Amino acid sequence: MxxxxxxxxxxxxxxxxxxxxxxxxxxxxxxxxxxxxxxxxxxxxxxxxxxxxxxxxxxxxxxxxxxxxxxxxxxxxxxxxxxxxxxxxxxxxxxxxxxxxxxxxxxxxxxxxxxxxxxxxxxxxxxxxxxxxxxxxxxxxxxxxxxxxxxxxxxxxxxxxxxxxxxxxxxxxxxxxxxxxxxxxxxxxxxxxxxxxxxxxxxxAHEAFKQYAIAAKEGDTMLSLKKLAPVRLLRNRFFELVREAELRGATPEELSQLLGRGRAKKGMFEGDLDEGELEIGQVAAxxxxxxxxxxxxxxxxxxxxxxxxxx
CATH class of the missing domain: 3.20.20.70 (Aldolase class I)
Incomplete structure (x- = not known):
């Protein structure tokens, strides 16, 4: 290079x-x-x-x-x-x-x-x-x-x-x-x-998060929480809850309450693949x-x- x-x-x-x-x-x-x-x-x-x-x-x-x-x-x-x-x-x-x-x-x-x-x-x-x-x-x-x-x-x-x-x-x-x-x-x-x-x-990052991201395919990450601060996430249960809330027009306050505290730590550092916020780029595919x-x-x-x- x-x-x-x-x-x-x-x-x-x-x-x-x-x-x-x-x-x-x-x-x-x-x-x-x-x-x-x-x-x-x-x-x-x-x-x-x-x-x-x-x-x-x-x-x-x-x-x-x-x-x-x-x-x-x-x-x-x-x-x-x-x-x-x-x-x-x-x-x-x-x-x-x-x-x-x-x-x-x-x-x-x-x-x-x-x-x-x-x-x-x-x-x-x-x-x-x-x-x-x-x-x-x-x-x-x-x-x-x-x-x-x-x-x-x-x-x-x-x-x-x-x-x-x-x-x-x-x-x-x-x-x-x-x-x-x-x-x-x-x-x-x-x-x-x-x-x-x-x-x-x-x-x-937690080993479970790494393996889940490595298994990701094209389209398995999406930009979410645009009414708060846009963040690219892997699809999981938390992501689906966010998507459902956004589709019904949830307010920023409602989205913030859904996000709560410590979601990224829960997912990426502690390995909770269901309730955690799993941040990764499209290149994971x-x-x-x-x-x-x-x-x-x-x-x-x-x-x-x-x-x-x-x-």
Whole structure:
């Protein structure tokens, strides 16, 4: 895989960033990705401040390569998380689910490289104004929380490439080397891969969730809860309850009550395949076995190189 502004920005060998996914992206996964030459990210969205601090300290022991932390800006204890990140001298932070203007200045004042995740081209200008160092453009195919516009990665990357000159990372529906190359052709300079790493041996997700997602076929994930925050889910009993509620016109308040608290943890971390919220991207349909991070990287590299020869 080719060098780019993204590999230079993070000082990594390959332009591959692991998504900072809730309940999947602990220090074991993130350090494995960094040790393979990509950029591993801790998923702070599912970590209490003391848990994040523990994972940061484990990362320092597990790898000497670059790594970072993904922080959803809607996190309730965001001030505590940001202070821990500064105190622990984290070098790279990816922010998502909020305005880049909120924390970019604070982070950059402490010498931290900042990347912001967006799902539409309108936010590209806001990222530039905020002073971020790079952008992740996440398409509709992605797992977890998603853009309301439902713009696919194939369309989103060229749109954002036209809107900004910032280093650009493609995300959403990317899990194979051929897809990495396609993203580069569209104007991206790196990729962020979530679902395939969520289904790796080193992921902190529950084994039952991993196997259920690996068994998923085309069409087994759907975007749901659009009146709250759109999230891509695997079909299960909870998903069917949500779909029934949405079809009868349930209000946001009713949907919020149905969602309750801790659904994602119940499904992805504890392995409740009936009542849990099972977040995964469409690319899960292409994953047919559990692999180590090292084996995934070998697949990505070989797929990328073979695709280049076909062009």
């Amino acid at each position: 080719q060098k780019s502004r993204i590999t230079e920005l993070f000082n990594i060998e390959y332009p591959v960033i692991q998504g900072g996914m809730v309940w999947c992206s602990g220090w074991k996964l993130a350090s494995a990705v960094s040790n393979c030459g990509g950029l591993g990210l801790l998923g702070a969205g599912s970590m209490y401040p003391d848990v994040l601090q523990h994972h940061i300290r484990q990362m320092k022991q597990a790898t000497s390569n670059p790594w970072g932390v993904n922080v959803p800006l809607l996190y309730p204890n965001i001030d505590e998380l940001m202070n821990i990140i500064v105190e622990e001298e984290v070098k790279i932070v990816f922010t998502s689910a909020g305005s880049p203007a909120k924390w970019t200045g604070f982070l950059k004042s402490h010498g931290i490289t900042v990347v912001h995740v967006i799902a539409n081209s309108r936010f590209a200008a806001k990222c530039e104004e905020a002073g971020v160092d790079a952008i992740v453009a996440e398409g509709f195919e992605a797992g977890g929380h998603n853009g309301r516009e439902e713009t696919t990665t194939l369309t989103l990357i060229p749109l954002i490439r036209k809107a900004t000159s910032l280093p650009l990372i493609a995300a959403g529906g990317i899990g194979a080397g051929e897809q990495v190359l396609a993203a580069m052709v569209l104007g991206a300079e790196g990729v962020q891969i979530g679902s395939r790493f969520a289904l790796s041996a080193e992921s902190s 292409l994953v047919d076995k559990l692999q180590s991070v090292a084996d995934i990287f070998e697949d990505l590299k070989s797929g990328y190189n073979e695709a280049r020869l076909r062009i």
